[in-house]
Amino acid sequence: xxxxxxxxxxxxxxxxxxxxxxxxxxxxxxxxxxxxxxxxxxxxxxxxxxxxxxxxxxxxxxxxxxxxxxxxxxxxxxxxxxxxxxxxxxxxxxxxxxxxxxxxxxxxxxxxxxxxxxxxxxxxxxxxxxxxxxxxxxxxxxxxxxxxxxxxxxxxxxxxxxxxxxxxxxxxxxxxxxxxxxx
Numbered sequence: 001x002x003x004x005x006x007x008x009x010x011x012x013x014x015x016x017x018x019x020x021x022x023x024x025x026x027x028x029x030x031x032x033x034x035x036x037x038x039x040x041x042x043x044x045x046x047x048x049x050x051x052x053x054x055x056x057x058x059x060x061x062x063x064x065x066x067x068x069x070x071x072x073x074x075x076x077x078x079x080x081x082x083x084x085x086x087x088x089x090x091x092x093x094x095x096x097x098x099x100x101x102x103x104x105x106x107x108x109x110x111x112x113x114x115x116x117x118x119x120x121x122x123x124x125x126x127x128x129x130x131x132x133x134x135x136x137x138x139x140x141x142x143x144x145x146x147x148x149x150x151x152x153x154x155x156x157x158x159x160x161x162x163x164x165x166x167x168x169x170x171x172x173x174x175x176x177x178x179x180x181x182x183x
Contacts (some may be wrong), residue, residue: 002176004061015059015080022052057084057141074149078159081142086165088136139165147180155180 006013059082066073145159158177165171 002180006063010065011063013061013063015061015082016057017059017084018054018056020052020054052089054087055084055139056087057139058082059141063147074155076147076149077144078147079142079144080159080161081140083138083140086137086139137166139163141174143174145176149182153182155182 001019002015002017004013004015059080061078061080063076063078065076067076141161141163143159143161145157147155147157149155156178157180159175161174161176163172163174
């Protein structure tokens with residue numbers, strides 16, 4: 001969803017955007033088999049599933065309606081910059097633990113009989129939560145786009161932005177396009 005307000009001076013405005021989505025755990029379930037020196041094995045499974053997430057941003061926008069220079073040329077390029085946040089849900093919501101990837105340390109006492117139960121110790125990590133510790137991150141973004149108005153109230157737009165969450169190395173490019181209705 002996108003809500004934009006253009007100031008009475010039509011070249012500047014503010015915008016608030018929000019989106020919800022599902023982040024995939026990367027493929028289906030996976031398993032790994034560990035083999036001990038005496039030939040006995042142990043298997044660990046995990047992976048797949050998804051987790052809910054959302055992005056909310058606020059922007060300052062500048063635009064140049066080309067109608068001012070060329071009558072009946074209803075195109076307006078614009079630029080934006082702003083900040084917001086990424087909110088990541090917990091992979092444990094609804095009992096969906098399959099999104100979690102496990103780092104497991106397998107051990108069996110040296111010299112113990114082969115039928116001794118294998119103990120698993122280690123920590124549970126989500127790759128998404130490694131990228132976004134604590135589940136949520138501050139973000140900044142900058143970009144530009146074009147809007148074409150068929151009527152004073154109905155138009156189409158396309159834009160591209162560069163998003164940098166928490167100034168980290170998991171930056172990405174976001175594209176938006178669609179129909180706009182002006183009140």
